[in-house]
Structure formats: C-alpha cells, structure tokens
Amino acid sequence: MVKHLKNAGLVAMVAAAALTVSSCKKDQNNDGSGNFNRSLSAGFSNPTQSIPVNTDGVIQDNFDGNATDNIINLTSSKVWLIDGVSYVPSGKTLKIPAGTILSSGVDKNYTGTQTNPDTGLPETVTKPIHGVLVVVKGAKIDAVGTEALPIVFTSPAAPGSRVAADFGGIILLGSAQTNKPTTTVIEGLPTPPAGVDVSYGGSTTADNSGTLKYVRIEYPGFKLFADNEINGLTLGGVGSGTTLDHIQVTYSADDSFEFFGGTVNATYLVAAGGDDDDFDFDFGYTGSIQYAVGLKAINSTHSTSSGSSDANGIESDNDKTGSAATPRTKPTLKNFTILGTNANNTALKLGNRWRRNSGLDIQNSVIAGFPAGVIYEGGASGTYTNNILHAFAAAGGSVTPDNTGASANAYLKLGSALPTSFYAGPTAANYTTYSYSPDVLIPQATSPVGTRGAIAAGTAAGTTWLKTWTEFNAQKKVY
Template sequence: MKNFLTLASVCAIALASCNKDTVTPTGDFNAGLPSKPQKHLPVDVDGLITQNFLSKDTVWLIDGISFVRPGQTLEIQEGTYLTTGTLKPYTNGGATVNIGGVLVVPKTAKIDAEGTAAEPIVFTSPKATGRAAGDFGGLVLLGQAPTNRTTPPVIEGIPQPIGVDVTYGGNISADDSGILKYVRIEFAGFNLTPDNEINGLTLGGVGSGTVLSHIQVSWGRDDAFEFFGGTVNADHLVALSTDDDDFDFDFGYTGTIEYALSLKDPNSTNSTSGSSSDSNGLESDNDGTGSAASPKTQPTLKNFTFLGINNSTTAATKLKFGNRWRRASAMTITRSIIAGYGTGVSFESITAAGSTFSDNVVHGYTTAITGTPTPANYTGNSTSTAATANSYLLLGSPTANPFYQTAASGTTSYNPLILRPTASSPAYGNGTTTYKGAFQPGVAAWTQGWTQFSPKTY
C-alpha cells in the first residue's frame, strides 16, 4: 500500500507550504509479514542468542524472552522483519505467565540494527489480519549510564528471577548499547503486573554512546518510548496510537531528543486511572515518590509535535494531558507544538529552578497550561483554547484536519503528514530557523519512506 505523506487535494489548497511528498516504500507495509521463510531465533537454555547476524531473507521468530549475549553484538540487516514466535512460560511471584516476542539487550551487549528509509527494520505482529496491541513483546535496551537509584534496579516488565542480569545503570555516561536507526516497532506491549509493563522501546540506563535515530513505535499496549535514567540522545522519533504515554521519563534521564512526533488515536485503547483516561503525550517523574534524588530527571526536548485528537468530546474521553511534568522532574522543552488535549500542559510539583519551557505553541480545549510553579525560563509561548486544535494551529491547511478527528467509523482514515505549519500558523516563525514542531514548513517530511501510518482493523 502506498504511504502518502501528503494528499494532492490539500496541497492544492496550501501550495505555499506543500511539497510533492508522495512516496511508495519498499515492501507491503500494511499486510503484515512479508512472504519469506521463517526461522526461530536460536537461543541456549538461558535464552541467550547463539547467532550474531540476522539476514533479511528470513522472518525471525523471537521465542519467549531472548537476550543478546553480554559482550556480544547482534547485527540485524536492513529490511529484516522480526516477530513473536513461541510463547514461553515464566514464573513471576508464584504465578506463571506466558510471554513471547521480547528482545533484551543487557549491559555490555550491543545491537546493530541500522535500516534505511527504503528498507527499515521492522518488529511487528505475527498476524496477517486482526493485529492488535500486545501481539509483539517489545525491545529492551539496558546500559551502564547513571540513574538516580542508589543500587542498579531491575528493568520493569521482565519476570524475576530469570537467570540473566536485567539490572541497569552505573557510572559510564558514554556507555554504548549499539544502534537503532530506521526501525519500526509495532503492536508491542506486555503487562506483567499493574505498573510493571514492557513498552514498545524500553531504555534503562542507556548511555550517550548509543545511537537512536528514525524510530517509530505504533499501536502499543503501554508506552511507546520509556527512558529510565541514562544519558542517551535521540532524534526523529514517532509515537503512534499507543495505549498509555508516548514519551515517559523517569529515574534521572538527562538526554536530548530532537524532532519527534506524538499522535494519539481515537480508535486505540487508552490506559485509565480510576475511571478516567491516563493517556498522555508525555509524562515525566524524578521518581515515583517525587524525591530530590540526583541526577534530576531533566530531558531536553526540541522541535516536538504532540497531537491528541481534533475533536474536543473524543479528546476528553480518550486522553489526559499533552504534557504532564510532575514529581519533582525538571525540563527543557523548546520550539514545540502541544495540542488536541483537554489540557495541553500540566505542571505538577516540578523543579522550577533550571527548567525551561519556551517558544512553544500550546492548545487545550479547556486549559492550555495549568499548574504552579512554572519553569524559571518561561518565555515566548503562544496559547489557545480554540474549539478545534487545527483552527488554531493551521497545519497543512486551515480547512484540512491533519490528525485524528473522530472515532465514529470504527477505523480511522488518516491523512498522515500534513503537519507542517502554514505561513499563518503561530508555529511558523520565520519558516526556516524559528518554526515550532517536528516539521519544517516547505521541506519534505523526514518521515517519508520508512514510516507506517495506515490504520489497522480494530
């Protein structure tokens, strides 16, 4: 299926901001796995992988929880598909749980998964139809970079004991867990116990020597990207239709992320707390108790686009906050768009000193920004409580809805990436160096070719 990054009809309305971005990616991205031989990823009795190269001529099945052997590097060829194999039983707290499709890169191990825009590496559901969140387990990277825990914690979502060290953290800021580039992770997630889940991409104590670039996490059961401490930087990330938070920071994460897209979906499931939605574009905590532990959780985020739902009634039911900064976390977030939620940004018991929230465009159907204290550097922000998010944002065209609007049809027909500001948008800036959001006006979207935005069947 063609992956349209703009629609010609909308470009006709907004010629000033649209380029010709229609592309046809390599492979059949909407029909599940390609028609290739399938092979179970070879592992020993402890689940340690015994093969260090995975070729694209095979669809690789991940049985249970499989681990890259510490001290080794697992290389995955561009264009390779990996999916869930055999579910395996694990004992956790006296109960037996069946898990499959989980790939863990422990401390001192590395992953070399470098796809291309034409041939991304894809972790996805094994089903041809009826694919759903939780069909695949997830990808977990563990490193030796600093966290704010006094002893190395065990990563969440993995049963204990398991026979392989799944703790993370240390004092090696530049620790190297390998490379993930042009990678998609789809239909992931496993809830071991409440608040103890496997996410699409889980990062525990991952260091700045690791490369994370051009990664999409879609249709996940829990969070898309979760960072537990660490110093790893990242760029060009996409979170699509996840159940819980698109970006989650905890335990002293201090890296920088540039150019990222967060899109919510009225047809996906959403997490709840009590009887209300707890699904956020971003959630950040210093730790679960809001302590002053050091290093402080303080991600640096530049040119993000957080979009909820372009319908106030649906957004009120399905979503919580565009950004939720709480429990003594700090922040630096600049030149970003946050819109399509009842409340755009909520500051809750944050560390204001040293925090920056500047030059952002924020929309909320009820409240754009709430909470005190506000960050020390709180300047240049534009806010609105317009009836529809796009009537304020003016992305693509004032008459086009460039992101999810309603859930009435049961499946969403989505116009994927008309997300660049028009010249009339408050996010436009000068159109070159001061625009807000993940996509520069008049420039081809960096998502073209390797991402997948076609709706699945619910």
C-alpha cells in the same frame, strides 16, 4: 511505565475494516496476552526462523557460521522470530541488516507473584510472553535500516487481526547514570535465569548499547503483572554512545518510548496510537531529543489512574516518590509535535505532564488537542521556551494555552490547513505523513519563522522526514 495507581489488565483489539486500535487496561479479565491461534508464518511472505536461544533464553552465537566473532548475524531473507524473552548476552552484538522483519515466535510461560487487585493478597500467576528482545548491559544491537528498507519488529498475526501486545517490545540496558541503585532491575520482565543480568545504570556516561536507525516497532507492549509493564522501546541507563535515529512505535499497549535514566540522545522519533504516554522519562534521564512526533488515536483505549485518564503526550518524574535524588530527571526536548485529537476527547489527559520533582527543558514545540495542556506538579520545574500550546480548556494547567478552540486544527492549520487535517477520524488511514507540516501563515511559522514543531513550516507533501520509512496503516501491511 512506572504507574502506581493504574488499573490492572490490558487488552488491545483491532477491527480489520475500521482499523480501530484498542488496548485496554481497564478489563481485569483480559491481560492482553493474546490467546489466539498464532501461525508462525501468518502474514509473512518470507520463511520464518526462530533466533536460536538456549534453555535460559540467551541468544546463541553458533548458527551464523562464526561462533568466535562475538557478532550474531541475522539475514534479511528470513523473518526472525523471537521466542518468549530472548537476551542478547554481554559481549555480543546482534546485527540486523536493513529490510529485516522480526516478530514474536513461540510464547513461553513465566510464573511470578502479584497482588490480586480485588483481594489485596499475593497470588501466583502464570502468563505467556511473546517476542521480547532484551539487550543487556555490555551487549549491543546493530540494527541499521534505511529509508527505503527499514527494519521492522511487528505482530505475527495476519493482516486484519493484529492487536497491541502481539509483539512484546525491545529493551536496551546500559551502564549510564540513573538516580537509582545500579542493582535496579528493569520493569516488565519476569525473574531472569541465573547468570542473566537485567539490571541497569552505572557511571559510564558514554556507554554504547549499539544503534537503532530506521526501525519500526509495531503492536508492542505487555503487562506482566500489576505496575510491571513492557513498553514499545524501553531504555534503562542507556548511554550517549548509543544511536537512536528514525524510530517509529505504533499501537503500543503501554508507553511508546520510556527512558529510565541514562544519557542517550535521540533524533526523529514517532509515537502513534499508543495506549499510555507517547514519551515517558524517569529516574534521572538527562539526554536530548530533537524532532519527534506524538499522535493519539481516537479509538485506541487509553490508560487510567484512579478511574481517570492517564494518557499523556509526555510524562516525566524524577522518581515515583518525587524525591530529590540525583541526577534529576531533566530531558532536553526540541522540535516536538505532540497531538491529541482534533475534537476534545476526555479519554486523554495532558499534552505535557511534568511531575514528582522532574526537571524540564522543552523548546520550539507544538502541543495541541488535549483536554488540558501543560502542567507542573509536585515540585516539577524548568524551561518552557518558544512553544505553541492549544488545549480545550484554559483551566487545569500550569501554562496558559495560546488557544482553546473547539477545533484544534482550526488554530494549528496543519497539512492542508483544513480544520480536520491532522486527525480526521478513527482509522489509521487518517494518519498521513504530510499532515504535520504547519501552514506558512500560522503562529508556528513565526517568531522565529519555521522553527516550531517537528516539521518545518511549508514543507511540501511527501518530502518530510516521515516519508517512505514510516507506516501508519500497519494493520493491512503485508510483510
């Protein structure tokens, strides 16, 4: 996440009984790196094996019986461990079959320089990083799960002791257009070894970084140094030839999804319980996303900027200075359901924050449960069409809410239409896959009928596109 006023430090704590998710950027003494005993088999029923890498962390293509086909084949009969930062090299495809579980393996220490937040002076810091998968430009990932057998990237800890930042995250890098130089390196990573390119961007609109389909990413995120963080799924200059479909990110220690430029399109995305923004757009992203759900958790910690909440449903910048650099960031977003909390929670900020000269096009969506709703800042402008907006205050936003009731769902009437159905309490068990379908009698279902939000009005419980493959109670899940 590109933040330049954010406090340093990041930690996430999950209480097993209450399933209380916490990932905090406010504690300068705990950076979220874990520092607890990691049994490489903890929580897993299948045997574990580290994905083979060389001394530079480059994944090797010589262990699957065919070193010349440029395909690195994994099997679903093992839990594959990602040691430190592991790179899929250019020209290779990492193929992950349906039902495969992947996790963090052996932590690796990386040394770098950051500015001490107390003294303002540079300091050398060594930190362990665990489980970051990087697909560099020219490489591909072929991770095709199914509704019944999704592919899961998750914490290595046993059920009941999983925390945000247990798994570092997934980074895809491509050669599609951004508004930054093509030498720009992706944030969140240490200086790569010689010969490993972690830059992104180019001129190939239809660049193909592979496929992520029916994939879950659980407990990801990592703060390397100040203003230098890894998200659940990070996409840098990823092109429209890439397929992103049915992807869930839960309990991320930073953003759930962040798009740094690129033209990639996506469908059926879920962001739940993350610390920072559910969806973040920067550096000239111009793709389209349709059908997405963003959910905040009451007891997650949330990112701050200058002491105030900075946790939004959507955040979008053209770049960090708000320049007129082209292409201008302008995502096209359709059928989103972005939910904060049922009662006002000042740990959250905005349902949509369009700022720093960002463009926008958001249509047919439901945004509710945030202290303030939709705001345009610093020259942001675009199209806001046929959406339903609830906020707990009318002031402070560029778009006037349709409703400012003290109970968000008394207006929305999602799921069972009870006032507390969309988020009843602090536990993951209160996320239910049918609770985001609006009642057929409420505003989302009219003008035109049934088109607003991620799930059609009146959809029966158990039949939504969230069924089977998603998991909102990952703390207790046995793999």
